[in-house]
Each structure stands twice: as C-alpha cells, then as structure tokens.
Amino acid sequence: MDKKQTKERIKKLKKVIQEARHSYHVLDKSIMSDAALDSLKHELYELEQKYPEFITADSPSQRIGGKPLEKFKKLRHIVSQWSFNDVFDESEIKNFDQRMAREIGNKEVDYTAELKIDGMHIILTYEKGVFKTGATRGDGKIGEDVTQNLKTIESIPLRLKKALDIVVEGEIFMRKSVFNKLNKKRKRLNQPLFANPRNAAAGAIRQLNPMIAAERQLDCFIYDYSWPEKNIPLSQFEELKRLKELGFKVNKKFHYCQNIDKVIEFWKDWQKKKDSEDYWVDGIVVKVNKREYQNMLGYTGKAPRWAIAFKWPGEQATTALEKVVFQVGRTGKITPVAWLKPVNIKGTIVSRATLHNADEIKRLGVKIKDTVIVEKAGDVIPHIIRFIPELRPKNAKEIQTPGVCPICGSKVIRIKGEVAHYCSNKKCGARQKNKLSWFVSKKAFDIEGLGPKIINQLMDEGLISKASDIFSLKQGDLESLERFAEKSSFNLISAIEKSKAITLPKFIISLGIKYIGEETAELLAEKITDIKKIPQENLEQIKGIGPKAANSIKHWFSQKENIDLLKELEKAGIRIKKEKLAPHRPSEARTGAGLKDKIFVFTGEMESISREKGKEKVKALGGKTHNSISKNTDFLVLGQNPGSKYEKAKNLGIKIISEKEFLDIIK
C-alpha cells in the first residue's frame, strides 16, 4: 500500500471502528465480534505507527471507551483515564520489551503480569476511606455516575481499612456461572440472550433501577491505585498488595516476572488454564514493575507507554481476500478457495478459507480485495463470515467461475440438481492426484509426512490442486483437518519448508516427465545449471539419454501448463541446492573441524537435550552460539513451539536444522 492508499484505508478503518464501538458502548449491541474488531483496531494502529502524520484526534486509537449515556448524571474524572494498546504474539511483546529497555537507558526491565478480566472498567472515588462515587470510563474525561448500582456489588467495600482519599480503578464482571443461569432464564422467558458476559455486566451497571443491577450479582476486581500521588507504592507489585490491604478484592493471579521471557511463560500458561476460572479472561496486562521506570516512560495520547495488553488471539480476524483459486478435487469437483493475506488466528497463521461453491460466493456478496472476517473455530475449516462493505476498495473485482478447468483446460460443467461445478474431463482429478503424489514422493521432493493419503485429504478440502499450492500452506490451514493436531500440522509445514531446497536431479524427477528416471535425471542435471534453460537441441548427444527420453523432454517443455508450473514453483520459493551430495553423506558441518566459528542459534524446546547442553557441545567443537538470528547465523536449531526466530531465519535464508540433525552434527 502506498501513502495515498494508506491514508484512504485509515479513513475507512476509523469509520468502521467508530460505528462498531458506538454500537457496542452506547447502544449495548454488538455488530462484530471482539476479535474481529480487535483485528481492525490493530491494523489501524500499525498503519498509524507507520505514518504518524495521519493520526488525528478523533481516531479510535486515541479514544477511550464510548460516550456517556444521556440518562445518567455525568461525572468528570479526577484522574486521567487510559487504555492499553494490544499485542497478540511473542514477537510483538518482545518488541515492546526492547522499546522499554531502550527508553530507560538499556537497563533490564522487570514486569508485573495480571489477568485481563473481560468486563467493564470502573473508577471508584473514596473520601476519608468512604465510598463516594463510582463512574464508567465514558470518553476518558467524563463518565456516567453509576454509584447506586455499584453499591449493590458486595465485593466493593463501602469503607476502607484506612481513612484515605483515593481513586481506584477496576473491572466489573459477571461470573460465568451467573451468566449461564441468567441466559437460561431469559431463554425460558423468550427474552433476547446476552451475547457475552461483558454485555450482560455493562447492561446491568447501566440499569436505572439498582434492584436489577443487584439481581445480576456482579463482582469486581480492583487493580489500579491512582490517588493521592504521595506515598504511592514503588512498584506495581507493591501496589496490588497495598490495594488488598485496604480491603479491595484483587485478583490473586497477579505475578512478578523478572523479564519478558517470564511474561511470555505466564501468558502461555494462562492461555491453557483460563477456562477453568469462573470469569472470562481475554489476555494478560503487562506493566513495567518499577514506578521509577514508569515515570520515565510516561504516556502517549491515550495509553501509558509502560503497559500493554498481551491478548490471546481470538477465533476471528480480519484480513484481505487476495484471490480466489478454483481447486480441482479428486472427483473433478471444482471448489472456490479464498487465498487470504496470511493472518494470525488463535495463534497460528491461516492463508486459506473455503468458499464452498458459487452459491456461497453469491450469498456472501464478497469480491476480490475485500476485507473479510475469517473464523477458525474447533474442527471447522477456516471460513469467511462476511466482508466489511465500508472497507471495499474501488478496484474490488467480481469472482468469476472459470469456463474451463484450471488444470486440464477442459470445459467446466454444472450437473443438474448440484451446486458444485465439475471438470468435464473425467480423468482430470485422479490424474492430478497421481501427479501430486509423485511430486512429493521420496525420489522427488521427499516431503516427510505427505503421502498419498494426505494428498487426497488436502485435495478434497480444496487446499491444493497444483504442486505449487503445497508451498504456500500455513499451519493454521491444516489444524482443523482430521488427523492434524497442532504438532503434526507444525511438522508438515516444517517438512514442506525444508523441502524447498532441492537438488537438481530430484527436481527434474518431481516433474514427472515420461521416460525420465533417476539415472537420466542425474545425467541431465550435470549438463544444465538452470532448469528453464535445458539445452533441448543437444539432448540426444548426452550420453545415456535415448531418443525416446529426448522427445519426451522436448514435448514436456512445449506445453504451456508445464512452463507455468516451473514459474509458479520458482515463485513459491523453490531453490536448487548447489551441492550434489546425497543428503545422507557427511555435510560440511558434520566433522568437528567444520564447526569452527560456525554460529548456531536455538529456538523452541528440545526433547532429548537441554539448550544449555547443546550450546556447550557447540562451543566444545569450536563453534559459537548466539541468542538472536542475524545474517551471520549458520544454523538455526529448531525445537518444538519455536519463537519468532524461526520466521526470521526463514526470511534470511538461514539453514534450519531439526533437533535430530543437530544431534548428528555434534555426535
């Protein structure tokens, strides 16, 4: 996107977000899931970071909460109200940490991590230890006076243990058990159900009749202490303890983290444990622990620089529909599949979503280049929920079902009474399946874990129909498939990634040219350096290649679809390996002497050896170990659940080796 397009995009994003927020905060009605809205806000934030000159005072990124409701008395806040920026993955939180360290003069930063309760923010004022007023956040400066309703909440103390003048902040929430009971009752009475507990809590707190608020049995955690400024505790951790001593209900799960790695551990840990609590948690809040550093870091327009919300990725996200590919299945059935700008949903990257058939495309009304809301939930293949009309660009393109088969060029037909389209060539799908199985087999690309069975499955789901499709698959595209748990989808994607570097003979074999076996491929490979520059006229003169094979090669290269395939494979990142060594012969790093000055970096957890042991071994053999990837890195050792180093190494073309390969090297 160029600058002009970015400006236009920012304008549109602001409009959509504002509408969704107005609807949510003011009308108590949700028109978009939190996750989808978060996704849009995140995009806006990123674009504004790139072009700060486009940040305007009315941008949703600069606003907090919503407008106060008309029906309540207004309260002007004594203390400025902030909200946090969101991050969703490890590399983003590490960037945050680096920024913190840099701004306080390259010192180590420690943090306090707290669960982020999915409720409604409130501000309580106490005078001489007596509860005076309670307000919603409103627009950050003026909120609604909901004192009467807050007084119905048992966990909000009406009198503190010390006669202090203070302002505290916290989160009102409805327990899951109460929420479920309430919705059951509403269902019985034919009343509309609450979409989520936050809605229900917000609705209750905004009741003009405090009796109704009382019935909803709300609860409250307090986490921030902002007045008086004197005697403020010296760290966030101390502050939470102090709040507890004053008689507030503080969520017990807050945790001191010595460094950002501990924060990430806490975040991962609670992602697994969060459902066992009786309240909704949508992430953690990470705060620089030392007050001294907090003061040095200060605030931006709407957020403290020293704190951030580290959320768990939701089941939905927004992204761009880049193109629609018509995939041919084994039976010749043609399925439209949306190719998306890769997006993180629930912690893994998704790049495809099924569109099922032409009727579904019509129902969705979606066009190419639209911004779409994609959902990945449970065992269902990622699919498009809807597109966002306000974000449609002028050059959005209608999706057309092709007249001819994208694989074999035969006519596309629609059988009466069926919604699907088919290739009229009955052999098309099955033939393609055989080609693909050959392509990934041991003699060719040798992709571990990708046998004929999986090929069938991937074709049936519309994830692949051409060889080049294999290389753009992402982990999130596979996870919801039967037989693919988190680990096996990760393993397959890693194997595919690794196979991209291939020797020339194997590459030639993968093409499935008639009469070209291993020996012929080796002979051919010795004469050429670039697969697209085969010396066609001299083929017969190469010793060992007969006229039959020569003709077959010539024929293969005369077909447009084959040339297209070569181009697509090149685009997919296939590289011809220079060395002509068979993979099981010793590589240069295999011997101790070869490790001299070689730089190793580790990522993820290893199974049979600790990282420290691994590092020691490398050093003992004359190699070096670094903590981060740079272009000087020689090897990245890939363990389970790798971090951002993996992506970085891939981008820099660093050699990535498995734990097993690493063990072979240091043996």
Ligand SMILES: [Zn+2]
């Ligand atoms: Zn066909």
